[in-house]
Amino acid sequence: MIKLGQKSDAKDLRPRIIGVGVFFVVGLLVLSINLYRLMVVRYEEFNALSVDNQFKDVRLRAPRGLIRDRRGEVLVDARPSLDVFITPAFCQKCAAEVIPRLAEVLQWDEEQRARVEALVKAAHGPQRYQPLIASVDISREAFDQLLARQFLLPGVDLEPVPHRSYRAGPTLAHILGYMNEITQDELTRLNGSAERPPYALGDYIGRRGVERSFEHELRGTDGWVKHVVNARGEVMRDARGNVLRGGQSVSPAPGRNVVLSLDARLQAEAERAFPGTAGAVIAIETKTGFIRAIVSRPAFDPNEMTGRVSPKRLGQLNQDPLQPMVFRAGAEHYHPGSTFKLVTLLAALQAGTVTPSSQVGCNGGYTLGSRRWRCHNERGHGLVDAKRAVQVSCDTYFYRASDQLGIDPIATMGKAFGLGAITNLGVAAEVPGVMPDSAYHHKVTPGGYTKGMALNTAIGQGDVNVTPLQLAVLYSAIGNKGRVLQPQIVQRLESPDGKTLEAFSAKLVREIPMTDDQHRLLIDALISVVNEPGGTATRIRSNEYTIAGKTGTAQVARLGQVRLKKEQMDYFERDHAWFASFAPAEDPELTVVVLNEHGGHGGSDAAPTAAAVFAKYFELKKADSFALGEEWIPPRPPKPVLFAKPAAAPPEVSEPGLAGDVPPPPETTVQASPPAPGGGQ
Amino acid sequence: MELSAERRSVSQMPWLVLLATVLTAAVGIYNLASASRPPSAPMWSSQIAYFFVGAAVAAVVAWVDPKLLERLAIPIYLVNLGALVALKFFGHKAKGAESWFVLGPLRVQPAEFMKIGMLLMLAKYFQDDFRPQQPAYGFLRLIPPAVIALIPTGLVLVQPDLGTALMMAFTTMTVLLFARPTVAVWIVLGVLALAGVGVLWNDYVRTQATEPRFTVIRHKLKKHQDARITGWLDPTSDLKGSNYHAMQSKIAVGSGGVNGKGWMEGTQTGLRYLPEQHTDFIFSVFAEEQGYLKCVGLLVLYALLLLGALGVAATAKDRFGAFVAVGVAAMIFWQVFENIGMVTGLLPITGITLPLMSYGGSSMVSVLTGIGLLVNVSLKRQRSTL
Missing domain, CATH: 3.40.710.10 (DD-peptidase/beta-lactamase superfamily)
Structure with missing residues (x-):
């Protein structure tokens, strides 16, 4: 097989093989020097970045303060409300399938449905990982229905969220006020350039009444915890399903209670x-x-x-x-x-x-x-x-x-x-x-x-x-x-x-x-x-x-x-x-x-x-x-007076002077008997 | 006689190469176990399988008669070329490139095997064309090897697989320069290299007063290619967009520090900040978790592998063997250099695997085939003297 005459001598290549070897070694040295630069010289910088990467600040909502009356009776507190959230990034076929399904179970009208669709559509970039409120305070039945169909609803979360409860309903409505979602303008104005902005999109803010005037006192200060997140922003859990946390956290400071002088x-x-x-x-x-x-x-x-x-x-x-x-x-x-x-x-x-x-x-x-x-x-x-x-x-x-x-x-x-x-x-x-x-x-x-x-x-x-x-x-x-x-x-x-x-x-x-x-x-x-x-x-x-x-x-x-x-x-x-x-x-x-x-x-x-x-x-x-065991000093009773049958009704006035032609309304006759609470004299 | 030949050939095994190969592959599998930790599928077990498949192929390649190998160079080259062309018609498109054949459960990347075919073909050319009286290669004599390399490189480039194409181009260049070109060739290549740097400088670095800026080739590049070069030259630009992967990879490597975060402890890895962390970016996993010292250790393993391969070349009895050995070494070197250079921000991001470390059957089998060739060359010396 082997013909000696054709055999080529490769010995002349040896110096150049050494040359190639030197080149390879130099190349690998360049790599290791570059690695040294990254891993040793700039370690602190990159390590800080990797820590930044893996933790996401998650807000811990401060419980809002109560509104009480003078004796401590609770007028306004919180009750759990079942809310529906959509995270656009995880909501596949959102407009085509998920939202119609939600709309069916929650009986949304066209307007509500369009609103949610627009909301989901408007989210871009990292915002897509932020859960949006789709519906608040759904009924227990609707909650159960959605829960049963959750596999058909990617990106939809159901969560109990504390909602304000005005115990007496319409009583005191104008004084206590109410709350609703913060607007973009308010968000810009209230957050300013704070490093940890006090408000987030979707937060509720006091409207009217004590809720508004004492918003700052009632709200408290939200806390923060660092959750470990992956590149998609998903919160990571350990094998038992507990949320992984890291670094320092700040506990929320609950809001103050506002005590009214009301009884x-x-x-x-x-x-x-x-x-x-x-x-x-x-x-x-x-x-x-x-x-x-x-x-x-x-x-x-x-x-x-x-x-x-x-x-x-x-x-x-x-x-x-x-x-x-x-x-x-x-x-x-x-x-x-x-x-x-x-x-x-x-x-x-x-x-x-x-x-x-x-x-x-x-x-x-x-x-x-x-x-x-x-x-x-x-x-x-x-x-x-x-x-x-x-x-x-x-x-x-x-x-x-x-x-x-x-x-x-x-x-x-x-x-x-x-x-x-x-x-x-x-x-x-x-x-x-x-x-x-x-x-x-x-x-x-x-x-x-x-x-x-x-x-x-x-x-x-x-x-x-x-x-x-x-x-x-x-x-x-x-x-x-x-x-x-x-x-x-x-x-x-x-x-x-x-x-x-x-x-x-x-x-x-x-x-x-x-x-x-x-x-x-x-x-x-x-x-x-x-x-x-x-x-x-x-x-x-x-x-x-x-x-x-x-x-x-x-x-x-x-x-x-x-x-x-x-x-x-x-x-x-x-x-x-x-x-x-x-x-x-x-x-x-x-x-x-x-x-x-x-x-x-x-x-x-x-x-x-x-x-x-x-x-x-x-x-x-x-x-x-x-x-309280205090001495009760009754108020002084009025001077006793003898009431006679009034000869004429002592009516009362309502004369619109400018409109003299309009006859004044007749005043009801005041009964001249003392039917006051507490009985007659 | 037969027995002693056997014994002798065993004694001429390139032990250094084999040892470095097995160690590197072992490190690779260990590292892959971390890179593919839950919830990913555990890829390390398939990687072990790929290693044994590759080793079997290598064994076959190692024991094939060298002369047969030399004769088969042309058919192998042509079959591979045919496969690349066929890819254009039957290929499976993934991540924007037609790089795969899907054969039942297997996905084969022909480019990985094309490299071997190209190396054999180049070696055969330099074997056949050797003129002892005229040892230096001028322009004319370099045209055939250039064509041998350009055809497959071009085909890979249009897949598009820029990383592999670049690697093939650099490997070819290394082989050509190794083949002792004339001084004139050196000078022309030097001028061309300078021109390339000049174009880059003009198109990307130089501040130009005129708007739009005068560019030589930049305007012909696709947007994502342009963005990669921009990102490479200015790592702080567009961190959320085109430069995101480059930055995350650098963060992973840099945050490894001297000693690393520990096996399975890498946060960039565990939280999937890295793209392709099993394949092209496998080194960032290793660097993050194992630290600088072990990275140097890994580079030393590669160095041993390369030097062992060059040792095989130096002791080869003919030019074919020497060129095959140098070609395999160059291929491994450029893959390592390009991959680690890309992961650490030294080079623009292109898709290329890290030999023996990256997950993937085609890559593993092709590297081990190269190792088989080294063994073959190493053994050939003994047989030919018999």
Whole structure:
């Protein structure tokens, strides 16, 4: 086989083989030097990067603080809600199969389905690994159905998530507020450039009420834990299924509890006792301004608003002619009617145009120039002094007083009491109302200010508008000898374990100077409304404590803008019934203001609610002091008075001065018997 | 006589090569067990099977009569070429390249075997064309080997399998330079190399005032190819996109440190930050878990293998044997250099396996076939002297 002659000698190749060997060795040396550079010299840098790689910061949500009442009763807490999440990256055939299946089980409408589709489609890049909320708070049955079909739903996760629970439903809805998903704008604004942004997409944030105003305190600070993740961002688990964690973690700091000055028991009674379709009840501590109970009706259900409300339902709420979203206690204003007369009286007393004893003859009206302003009692009240004028709510007395004063001293006094400006309750939206003066009329009324406007204002009509909250502040100030306090509803903030972190105290806004005599006169007049024959609210007289109060029946301005159905027309044309009061009169503790919107008349349709609230307040006070082992000092009973059958009905006023042609509504006859809670004398 | 020949041939086995091969393959299987740890399928067991298949092939190749091998060079070369062409029509497309034949449960990568055919063919040419009076090769005499190499390299390039094509080109270049070209050839090649660097510099590095920049070949490249070169020259660019793999691989290697994170402890590996971590990026797994010292150890194993192969070449009795041995050594060297260079960011990312370490039957069998050739060459010396 082998022919020696053809055999080639390969010996000449040896030097070049050595050359190739040297080249190979140099090549491998280059590799090892490069490895040295990476693995030894730059080790720290790459090691840090590999640690960064494998850990993902996972947020541990801080439990949101509770909202409690003054006695610790829980008003708002959390309950587990079953939520559906979609992670776009893992959701195969999402739009074609997964979303239709979800839509079927969860009974989504077309709109909801389109929303989820758009949401999934919008996710790009790393966002695709972020779970998106597809549906919140699904039913147990739907949850079970989805669970059974989970293999058909790639990328869909079902998780129990804590949701806010408003235990009393619509009660206090405007005060407590609600929560919903944070918007992109808010996210940008609130997170700023923080390294650990406090909010994430899909988080809920407080809307309205305490939830909004105390968002920062309630929210707490989320914690962080490092989870081991793979290159796809999936959280890794050990053999037992436990999530692998690494590095340092930061525990979440739970939110603070917000303790309200409300008493849930008194609140419940106010809700129960308030008969109106719409309106407000406010019970406020006369000497501190802390709110004990606040009703604003109609209301919405914050449970419904938190998360699951559909745009359709939201539209319904917003178009409801009764406007359940409006916070009537502070964000809607009304003519105060006769409850305003105390302001006119004090202004006149301080100006010296009337004295406690000066009398005015009422013949059923007052003539100014060529026009006549009618008193609600067409037959007239005869000779009335200041106290009597308040007791029987004689319009003529106040027409005359304002004729002498002009509008500006009245406006100045009203503003001193806080009218025309928001009260700074803080937790809910407020409107300032209107306290007109001559400058105001020159600005907004065609033809400018005329004296007639002062006459209308004097009896709480015309352009003067107040919120129930303002009136509560005003009557507290009267009971408090001129001390105007800021209303407050948050009493303190406490740590999750119940320790007080910050307690709020009464805030004095200003003090209206008044003499003892002037103060005495106002109190006496208000006592006589409830407790003396002829008063407009004698039906609520109590024999255990003295209620001082004033009725009001405010004529409603025509609602021209909203077209109403015929059956609604009647309702919306009815008068507002007011009652503003405090007790015990000689040393007031609680101020109660009731507004029964389109409810009728102050004495019959507002005052009884206040009476029920006072009764409950003193009952609770007594029970609590026994429970605490404290000595119970009962309030002083009112002076005994002999009630005779009234000769004439002492009705009450609601004269729209400007619209003299409109007949004033008849005031219900106040029954001159003492059917007050607590029994007869 | 027969008996003594047997005994003698056993004594002439390239022990160094075999030892380095077995050790490297063992390290490879050990490393693969970590790279393919759960939840991946445990690939190390199939890799053992591939090793034995490759060893059997190597044994056959080693014991084939060298003269027969030499005569078979042309048919082997042509069959392989045919396979590459057929790939264009019957190939299985995976990851954008037609590189595979699917034969029942097997997937065969013809390019892996083409390398061997090409080496045999080159060796045969240099055996046949040897002129003792005219030992240096000028341009004319280098044309046939260049054509022998360019045809398969071109076919592999259009698959497209840039990594293997480059490796084949570098291997051919090494063999040609080994064949003692004339000074003129050296000079021309040197100028061409400089021109290549110049083009690269012009197209990618130089800041140009004019927009669009004046480029020589850059505008002809496909976007992903362009991105790889950009990423290679500027490792910090586009880390989330085209440069992601290069960066993750460097992180894996760099974070290994001197002693490594430990077997099965690599986080880049375990959490699948690496692409192709069983095959092309297997070295980053090894580096991350075993550390610098053992990486150097692995390079030393490769060095021993290469030097052993060159030893076989040096003792070969004819030019065919010497060229086969040098060719196999060059093939292994360039694969190692390209692969580790790519994993560590020294070279742009191209698909190439690391001999004896990467998972895959074709790669394993082709490397072991090369080793079989080395054994064959090593044994041939004894037989031919008989």
